[in-house]
Amino acid sequence: MDAGLARDLYFRMLRIRTVEEKIAELYPEQQMRCPVHLSVGQEAVAVGVCAALASEDYAFSTHRSHAHYLAKGGNLKAMLGELYGRVTGCCQGKGGSMHLVDRSVGFLGAVPIVGSTIPIGVGAAFGTLLRKERRVTIVFLGDGATEEGVFHEAVNFAVLKRLPVVFVCENNFFSVYSSLDVRQPSTREIYELVRGYGLESLQGDGNDVEAVYGLTKAAAEKARAGRGPTFLEFKTYRWREHCGPHYDNHVGYRSEQEFEEWKARCPVARLKQRLLQRGLVAQQDLDGVEATLTDEIEAAVAFAKASPFPDPQLLGAHLYAP
Amino acid sequence: MTRDLRFFQAIHEATDLCMARDPSVYLMGLHVPADPKGIFGTVSGLQQKYGSDRVMDMPTSENGMTGVAIGSALVGMRPIMVHQRIEFALLAVEQIINQAANWHYMFGGKDAMPLVIRMMIGRGWGQGPQHSQSLQAMFAHVPGLKVVMPVTPYDAKGLLIAAIEDNNPVIYLEHRWLHNIFGPVPEGHYTVPIGKARTARPGRDVTIVATSYMVLESLRAADLLARDGIEAEVVDVRSLRPLDTAHILGSVQKTGRVLAVDGAWRSLGFAAEVLALVAERTYGTLKAAPQRVTFPDLPSPSTPALAQHFYPRTVHIVNGVRTMLGLQEVTEAQLGIQHETPLDVPDKAFTGPF
Numbered sequence: 001m002d003a004g005l006a007r008d009l010y011f012r013m014l015r016i017r018t019v020e021e022k023i024a025e026l027y028p029e030q031q032m033r034c035p036v037h038l039s040v041g042q043e044a045v046a047v048g049v050c051a052a053l054a055s056e057d058y059a060f061s062t063h064r065s066h067a068h069y070l071a072k073g074g075n076l077k078a079m080l081g082e083l084y085g086r087v088t089g090c091c092q093g094k095g096g097s098m099h100l101v102d103r104s105v106g107f108l109g110a111v112p113i114v115g116s117t118i119p120i121g122v123g124a125a126f127g128t129l130l131r132k133e134r135r136v137t138i139v140f141l142g143d144g145a146t147e148e149g150v151f152h153e154a155v156n157f158a159v160l161k162r163l164p165v166v167f168v169c170e171n172n173f174f175s176v177y178s179s180l181d182v183r184q185p186s187t188r189e190i191y192e193l194v195r196g197y198g199l200e201s202l203q204g205d206g207n208d209v210e211a212v213y214g215l216t217k218a219a220a221e222k223a224r225a226g227r228g229p230t231f232l233e234f235k236t237y238r239w240r241e242h243c244g245p246h247y248d249n250h251v252g253y254r255s256e257q258e259f260e261e262w263k264a265r266c267p268v269a270r271l272k273q274r275l276l277q278r279g280l281v282a283q284q285d286l287d288g289v290e291a292t293l294t295d296e297i298e299a300a301v302a303f304a305k306a307s308p309f310p311d312p313q314l315l316g317a318h319l320y321a322p
Numbered sequence: 323m324t325r326d327l328r329f330f331q332a333i334h335e336a337t338d339l340c341m342a343r344d345p346s347v348y349l350m351g352l353h354v355p356a357d358p359k360g361i362f363g364t365v366s367g368l369q370q371k372y373g374s375d376r377v378m379d380m381p382t383s384e385n386g387m388t389g390v391a392i393g394s395a396l397v398g399m400r401p402i403m404v405h406q407r408i409e410f411a412l413l414a415v416e417q418i419i420n421q422a423a424n425w426h427y428m429f430g431g432k433d434a435m436p437l438v439i440r441m442m443i444g445r446g447w448g449q450g451p452q453h454s455q456s457l458q459a460m461f462a463h464v465p466g467l468k469v470v471m472p473v474t475p476y477d478a479k480g481l482l483i484a485a486i487e488d489n490n491p492v493i494y495l496e497h498r499w500l501h502n503i504f505g506p507v508p509e510g511h512y513t514v515p516i517g518k519a520r521t522a523r524p525g526r527d528v529t530i531v532a533t534s535y536m537v538l539e540s541l542r543a544a545d546l547l548a549r550d551g552i553e554a555e556v557v558d559v560r561s562l563r564p565l566d567t568a569h570i571l572g573s574v575q576k577t578g579r580v581l582a583v584d585g586a587w588r589s590l591g592f593a594a595e596v597l598a599l600v601a602e603r604t605y606g607t608l609k610a611a612p613q614r615v616t617f618p619d620l621p622s623p624s625t626p627a628l629a630q631h632f633y634p635r636t637v638h639i640v641n642g643v644r645t646m647l648g649l650q651e652v653t654e655a656q657l658g659i660q661h662e663t664p665l666d667v668p669d670k671a672f673t674g675p676f
Contacts (some may be wrong), residue, residue, distance in 0.1 A: 089430070090430070090432075091430035091432070094427060094429070095429055095430065101432050101433075103432060103433070108396055109429060111421065116389065116417065117389075119385070119386040119387070119389020119390050120389045120390075120396070120421065121393055122386075122389065123389055123390035123391060124394065126393065126394050127393060127395075127397035127398060128397055130348065130375060130399060149385065150386045150417075153381065153383030153385060154389065154390070157383065157390060160381065317431065318426055318427045318430060319426075319465060319466060320489075321431070321433070321434040
């Protein structure tokens, strides 16, 4: 991987990490009055995938969408405005954290009903095919979504029509508090199950952004060339609670030891170390970037907090499209 | 030029016309191209004309395929999805209600959702509790959806064209007993606006607000009532959401009486909505307590022996009106109604299996 790209991946991950940590810090102020599902620990999947895409490619996401949105190029101010319920938010305050959208960068939407954007993403890919556009559609999903019927319905159709879609499964082992081993047989890997549908299905290290980038790049090029869908499973780990800003290792559904093992594999720190080892960056470069990021995020938070709430008249607006 | 067409032909003509006008319109549904009867004739020959990309069969995956329709609509297509029975659409309620209905609103008006879902309401011939449910109230309850129920072939065509051209999800409900009725239909493009009711018959004594097939029963009732000098106004609502409340209230303010007739369950349904609307907005000017004629709150039975006691008919509407006027109830024999066709089929030509 060339130096420029590797550095770019690192900065993108660091930016998302810093934004998410800032949200966690500010959330207790009670001003962000919507559920938040933080991606701390999972940044490599979002960044590795989106860096392998073109701006006009489409992406759909889930309840845990901040990282996907930012990685795809979504507007940070519009995201924070949305979390704060302000009219400057990407949905004018009508969506909240779980409904991010930015059509200008191909981020077509996120919803919190597990699995529901999978067929919608497949439909977008179908639409682009009917319209003879050469776009790739990425569908982000979690391990829990592979238990939903609609996932299987959508994959079947994507294979049937050889659609230009890449399914990206972020396997973080938990559906809220239910671990994978109570939901799926431990003798089976998700990507192996999916392979039965007749598409290429691969597994990669979800905490290694360069690996994620490489697999996605190949899958996206294949899709763009008209050679059909791919399923990519990336194992990774959610550091904080399912919903909210806190750590929750004390509640008993996972062990402190497991958490620490995954934390030791932090995707951001890992790439930083590699960059330093390879001599691709110097420590002072990184310090400079970190300061710039902090400024950007402080400014975005200030923008969101200073933005007005939507006028009450907006309650009745947007029921129907004109 | 206007000529008489059957309801199913009007649907076919609307679809054909919209597909010819707009290459982004496409049609999908289980058996849509494969059904030798062309989904009651409504899609016959369209695949031959427009190809298998635009008229396509689909996997037996109602929810997933509704998501596909939604996703394609987001990127510029205008899908029409067909369910031969409304019950099949229930497998897709997650996508219809959570996603299609909310999408435009929850993303702050960023996207349009031009999607039509045709659903057919069955009745009779032993179709029973999972092939003859009338779930208009369930869909019409949801903000963000539009729900239409055409009765005449004219409206079947005009409302379907309007639905296809609408930038929102429209549930288009077809009653199986309407597919073969005749009526005048203009050639070419025209629309019937979604959200506008129609006075199917003017009258001064009572307003009958009816949906779908029950409009025809209500018109028969109005004819019989007229023999006794009672002039019933029949309002065909056509759209349940948005509902033309002004039209309904205008009629009720004129007549002072309202009977809601809905081919669906009684409790918490469309007829209940009409009565609530009238009670809220015209209380004090009513000459009689509002009434409703509906199905009983029971699953629909399969056997014709019980089905004939389940579905309300002309006589029940006549008696609903007579009760409001303080008149004695009458029997079908007294009204001179003779059933030349069995009560579990729409017309004499019908020999099943649907």
